[in-house]
Amino acid sequence: MSGYYSFGVKTDLHTAMIDITRKVQDIVKESGIENGICIVYIPHTTAAVTVNENADPDVVKDFMMEINKLVPLSDGYRHSEGNSAAHIKASMIGFSETLIVENGRLVLGTWQGIYFMEFDGPRIRKVYVKVLKG
Numbered sequence: 001m002s003g004y005y006s007f008g009v010k011t012d013l014h015t016a017m018i019d020i021t022r023k024v025q026d027i028v029k030e031s032g033i034e035n036g037i038c039i040v041y042i043p044h045t046t047a048a049v050t051v052n053e054n055a056d057p058d059v060v061k062d063f064m065m066e067i068n069k070l071v072p073l074s075d076g077y078r079h080s081e082g083n084s085a086a087h088i089k090a091s092m093i094g095f096s097e098t099l100i101v102e103n104g105r106l107v108l109g110t111w112q113g114i115y116f117m118e119f120d121g122p123r124i125r126k127v128y129v130k131v132l133k134g
């Protein structure tokens, strides 16, 4: 196998924030690494990853409402593919997160979850995960 894990994410909407915490945790468990670092990487130019609250679903709605105001879907962009807003939002949020692994589990705050951010769906996406001992 390659030196990293990957899994698919299917998005049904144009923009979406999907909790992938469980899938990443399952990979950490599968890796057998008890203590180290987990890197979550998104190999796309119009999707991203972030860590945020996974308790109140309204946080996700508010997040999407505001980021769509910051970077409107159409604004006289030049990029011919028509998805400049998605490219910009993806870079604003970022393509990777680094998490601590302790005792075989991700170290996250009580209310934190890992979110896949879709900005140009619906699409079939990939998430790469690398777990390092240390």
Ligand code: ZN
Pocket: 079, 081, 082, 083, 084, 087
């Ligand atoms: Zn494009």
